[in-house]
Amino acid sequence: MGNLSAIKINDGLIRINERNEQGLNVDAWLVLGNEKAVLIDAVQDTILLHEMVTSLTHLPLEVIITHGHPDHAGKGLRAFMEHGVPVYIHPDDRPLLQKRNLFTTEETEQMLSLTEGMQFELGNRTLEILECAGHTPGSICVMDFNRQEVFTGDAIGSGVFWMQLEESLEMHAFVENLLHFKQNLVGMKDMIIYPGHIDQQTCQMGMQYIDDILHICSKLCTDGACGEAGEMELDGTKLFYRGIGYGQLHLMLYNPEKL
Template sequence: MAEIIRINDTTWRIEDNGVRFFLLTGTEKALLIDSGMNTPNAKEIAESITKLPVMLLNTHADTDHISGNGGFDCFYMHPDEEGVYRAHGGSGAILPVKDDDIIDLGNRPLKIIFIPGHTPGSIAVLDINNRVLISGDSVQDGNIFMFKEHRNMPLYVESLKKLSRLTDAFDTIYPSHGSFPVYPELIASLIEGAEQILDGTAKGKAVDMFGTPVMLYKFPYAGFLCDIPESK
């Protein structure tokens, strides 16, 4: 069962068996950021917290982030994510968002930052006034999924470098997995680890993920689960 944890008077995190999603409120509207893995009632959870009208935005469309999407006729998502979303059986109308778009909840502007790589349409959300980055899966200290279709490690590195250029705008990062919260210094570490994987200097070990053999590259600050390199 999902656990609702209040961060402050206008922000909550909902912990759902290893993944978390967020509810943010302004003076006029509320926004769910993702809808969990085992929470088809995500909208009802949000409506039990606030009386404001609730909208939904997805950071990306992996199945552990969209279980409650069916409660919404429409929702915000980057259009490059639609293929992933529909492949996972996602329904409803997508309200497209793009890099630098602002969603204002009423005295609470939220800026969209396009960070493809983990998935084609991954985004982060900058809570401008509160100096918080909501990072989806891309910035976390858990094991980041970078195996099978839709993943692009070079693009992921470029997206992390983009975030590293924006760190003057946020003090704290709210990730979807792993420890909560994490901090901007993690971004540079993730770049370093991902680049070591790309240049072949990182050491990994083969593990099983849901019946798929993958390579786990474990660093002190996080891990990456990647396709097993082809033998040369």
């Protein structure tokens, strides 16, 4: 379907990838139980996502949006709502959908709210919501504890991690949230992370990746800003940042004024 492709990861998981020649490369994840299915994120530009998903499964469907950026709550999301598919997002990220004129206030009010510990029963498997605010105020992850699979959107990046945005939290607040997130993962030694831009990763990400993020972010909070300075323009706004990497975290961009 144009720029969309579907790749089977295992019997209960399909990766849906959208890419184009301008550099767009983003992933959504279709999680399949024996009674229900959940689509995690809705890519960016395509309006054919609903058509693809319903060709892949006939199970009753719900949609979870990991955060309110246009490459995860994309143009194709509206078709799910028009077909009566429940769409969930953390309430703290609803304003982002309106800020970028992705959805009207009325449309975002139709979306259901995600909260920490909320569960989605798919029959033979359960998904649980874990909050991890930082990249955005309402960033969440979706965990399957039995299968040790976690779907993270952009909450912890994909090997490249953006914390330089206007809506990104201060670094010390993110560190606190990430520590809380990690506490939920005790015993998940074989955990596999499925991020929002999987082609950015340089290796299969798991607990070591989270530890590497915690190491560098904690060091920034205690020792102060470091790394190469740069600037970028996003949505007409200039953003000044520094960039640093450590271990499996290839590159993190952050605002040195928000430590």
